Amino acid sequence: MVRVALDAMGGDYAPAEIIKGAVDALLATGKDDLTITFTGDEAAIQAELQKLRADKDRNGFDESRISIVHTTEVIETGESPVNAIRTKKDSSMVVALKMVKEGKADAFVSSGSTGAILVGGQVIVGKLKGVRRTPLAPVIPTLRGGALLIDCGANVDAKPEYLLQYAHMGSIYMEYVMGIKNPAVGILNIGAEEEKGNSLVKETYPLLKAEPGINFIGSVEAKDILDGKADVIVCDAFAGNVALKTYEATGSMLLGMLKSTLTSSTKNKIGAALVYPSLKAKLKKFDASQYGGAPMLGLKGLVVKSHGSATAKEIKNAVMQCIDFSRQNIAEKIAASFAKETSAQKED
Amino acid sequence: MVRVALDAMGGDYAPAEIIKGAVDALLATGKDDLTITFTGDEAAIQAELQKLRADKDRNGFDESRISIVHTTEVIETGESPVNAIRTKKDSSMVVALKMVKEGKADAFVSSGSTGAILVGGQVIVGKLKGVRRTPLAPVIPTLRGGALLIDCGANVDAKPEYLLQYAHMGSIYMEYVMGIKNPAVGILNIGAEEEKGNSLVKETYPLLKAEPGINFIGSVEAKDILDGKADVIVCDAFAGNVALKTYEATGSMLLGMLKSTLTSSTKNKIGAALVYPSLKAKLKKFDASQYGGAPMLGLKGLVVKSHGSATAKEIKNAVMQCIDFSRQNIAEKIAASFAKETSAQKED
Numbered sequence: 261m262v263r264v265a266l267d268a269m270g271g272d273y274a275p276a277e278i279i280k281g282a283v284d285a286l287l288a289t290g291k292d293d294l295t296i297t298f299t300g301d302e303a304a305i306q307a308e309l310q311k312l313r314a315d316k317d318r319n320g321f322d323e324s325r326i327s328i329v330h331t332t333e334v335i336e337t338g339e340s341p342v343n344a345i346r347t348k349k350d351s352s353m354v355v356a357l358k359m360v361k362e363g364k365a366d367a368f369v370s371s372g373s374t375g376a377i378l379v380g381g382q383v384i385v386g387k388l389k390g391v392r393r394t395p396l397a398p399v400i401p402t403l404r405g406g407a408l409l410i411d412c413g414a415n416v417d418a419k420p421e422y423l424l425q426y427a428h429m430g431s432i433y434m435e436y437v438m439g440i441k442n443p444a445v446g447i448l449n450i451g452a453e454e455e456k457g458n459s460l461v462k463e464t465y466p467l468l469k470a471e472p473g474i475n476f477i478g479s480v481e482a483k484d485i486l487d488g489k490a491d492v493i494v495c496d497a498f499a500g501n502v503a504l505k506t507y508e509a510t511g512s513m514l515l516g517m518l519k520s521t522l523t524s525s526t527k528n529k530i531g532a533a534l535v536y537p538s539l540k541a542k543l544k545k546f547d548a549s550q551y552g553g554a555p556m557l558g559l560k561g562l563v564v565k566s567h568g569s570a571t572a573k574e575i576k577n578a579v580m581q582c583i584d585f586s587r588q589n590i591a592e593k594i595a596a597s598f599a600k601e602t603s604a605q606k607e608d
Numbered sequence: 609m610v611r612v613a614l615d616a617m618g619g620d621y622a623p624a625e626i627i628k629g630a631v632d633a634l635l636a637t638g639k640d641d642l643t644i645t646f647t648g649d650e651a652a653i654q655a656e657l658q659k660l661r662a663d664k665d666r667n668g669f670d671e672s673r674i675s676i677v678h679t680t681e682v683i684e685t686g687e688s689p690v691n692a693i694r695t696k697k698d699s700s701m702v703v704a705l706k707m708v709k710e711g712k713a714d715a716f717v718s719s720g721s722t723g724a725i726l727v728g729g730q731v732i733v734g735k736l737k738g739v740r741r742t743p744l745a746p747v748i749p750t751l752r753g754g755a756l757l758i759d760c761g762a763n764v765d766a767k768p769e770y771l772l773q774y775a776h777m778g779s780i781y782m783e784y785v786m787g788i789k790n791p792a793v794g795i796l797n798i799g800a801e802e803e804k805g806n807s808l809v810k811e812t813y814p815l816l817k818a819e820p821g822i823n824f825i826g827s828v829e830a831k832d833i834l835d836g837k838a839d840v841i842v843c844d845a846f847a848g849n850v851a852l853k854t855y856e857a858t859g860s861m862l863l864g865m866l867k868s869t870l871t872s873s874t875k876n877k878i879g880a881a882l883v884y885p886s887l888k889a890k891l892k893k894f895d896a897s898q899y900g901g902a903p904m905l906g907l908k909g910l911v912v913k914s915h916g917s918a919t920a921k922e923i924k925n926a927v928m929q930c931i932d933f934s935r936q937n938i939a940e941k942i943a944a945s946f947a948k949e950t951s952a953q954k955e956d
Contacts, residue, residue, distance in 0.1 A: 458764035482853035505830035531882025
């Protein structure tokens with residue numbers, strides 16, 4: 261049974277969509293699978309639960325699997341992450357992270373400040389022994405399923421040894437959580453050849469090529485990401501973020517434009533009604549919310565960051581993802597992987 | 609009058625689309641505006657010109673404004689750029705670049721190997737005095753017109769001083785070629801705040817903020833690029849390439865998917881016929897070919913790289929762009945700008 265500590269106050273649609281998503285996850289699972297603890301303003305959480313008791317799609321959810329820890333503070337997106345984690349001891353985020361640290365929960369999920377989650381994960385939950393940096397690794401939609409873009413977190417000036425560890429952690433995640441056997445690992449690059457790239461990529465490439473235990477396939481350019489050429493794409497967090505955010509922004513701009521065009525006149529609305537079912541089916545595979553949130557890997561427990569704009573569907577999937585992560589003992593597998601390693605284990 | 613040396617053999621659709629685009633540019637201008645010299649296989653070029661004499665949209669073009677320099681070699685995309693430029697002395701690219709170097713042409717346009725163009729630009733045409741690195745700077749489509757993404761070329765491990773020079777070169781280009789008064793300059797970043805970014809961005813940010821003669825507006829995230837928040841976006845070439853290629857790949861994947869859906873059944877085709885005119889009008893502003901090619905800035909002459917997949921429209925626009933660049937004396941303006949500077953002028 262997996263115990264998830266859920267930050268009810270983080271994200272654009274908190275607490276309503278967070279509570280909804282959690283209840284949906286409860287409804288989709290049995291009582292031996294999942295319990296949820298909400299951290300946040302108890303009155304606000306209770307008010308949302310009350311609404312869901314009257315919701316015909318959600319009423320009858322198992323209330324015995326829900327608990328609430330009342331907190332009085334909220335970490336805002338604009339705050340300094342280090343300061344916020346240090347000073348807001350009674351925030352929904354810090355209290356939930358401490359539950360993981362103290363073994364009262366197996367996993368933490370939040371749509372709150374990415375910076376605060378990254379700091380809190382490291383400082384409160386703590387790194388596994390042998391792990392040098394803890395990457396944030398969203399699964400992004402591709403034409404052939406999802407690919408793990410590792411790292412999109414805080415490690416912007418990365419070293420080759422970090423990327424080498426990301427290759428292992430990412431492979432473990434994709435194999436045991438996403439069910440992909442022998443996942444293909446690539447390095448984000450700006451050309452296909454081995455000699456391409458900046459100094460980080462040039463130094464890392466031969467190390468990945470020589471590394472046992474991973475299925476390295478070489479450089480992955482932007483178009484290869486979308487084609488689904490690799491299952492795990494390692495990169496420094498600056499490049500990873502640029503790729504991720506450009507992908508999301510371009511997609512959302514084009515879809516926004518499509519939507520506004522299809523509803524801009526009666527003629528267009530008629531045309532849209534005809535093409536909409538096929539279009540919706542095609543675009544479904546590019547819905548990132550199907551993959552839940554981005555796990556922060558290499559920690560002693562599971563920390564998952566969902567989008568700030570996450571709605572119930574993404575929260576539900578993020579919670580479901582925690583079940584696979586915990587059942588597959590991903591943290592233990594990562595720890596075991598680095599206990600065997602020597603080359604990348606040196607602390608700095 | 610601007611003399612363009614055009615590599616007739618570079619790109620996926622050479623020489624046919626290159627010659628067509630050049631002829632379209634001749635038809636759109638007067639004889640005091642433009643002459644074109646094709647470098648490449650004379651028989652192949654003549655065969656294409658012969659076809660265009662029979663083309664009802666293009667016949668009657670002024671043949672006296674065209675000349676051909678026969679060359680026997682072609683630089684392929686897969687070749688080592690440095691080797692190719694050094695050894696293929698009779699290639700269409702090297703011969704055309706030498707014309708710029710020797711003052712026989714004002715500008716060079718090619719859809720051939722980006723690597724070879726970057727090497728050839730530096731080695732054959734040569735850097736302007738005071739210029740530390742010569743960036744490749746494509747104009748990318750945004751919701752508010754085009755933005756210059758500078759650098760997407762070879763300088764992957766950049767220094768703050770390079771980015772400082774890019775800000776000046778990019779501002780001059782956008783003001784005098786694209787007609788944008790006091791262009792807004794941003795730095796590509798992964799967050800809005802000054803303290804965000806990798807070490808390059810953190811070091812460069814305060815220098816840009818303090819730099820006179822540019823209109824610095826701060827960090828530009830991926831979504832800001834597309835919103836058109838900045839006219840000039842400085843970055844190292846690795847990050848620039850990741851942003852550019854992700855943008856192009858995402859756009860082309862989504863549009864490809866849209867196209868295949870709209871033609872996948874009779875019902876969809878009927879719907880498509882209704883929405884197509886509005887959709888086409890909306891998407892037009894995201895057609896990168898309207899901006900011609902990417903200029904390589906900071907050289908003693910103009911070198912323009914058009915897409916490998918460029919068709920006649922982009923080639924025409926790339927040639928037209930050479931006219932503005934030369935008439936506005938962009939190279940002289942850049943040289944003058946760095947003659948005044950001292951801080952960023954030191955050679956390394």
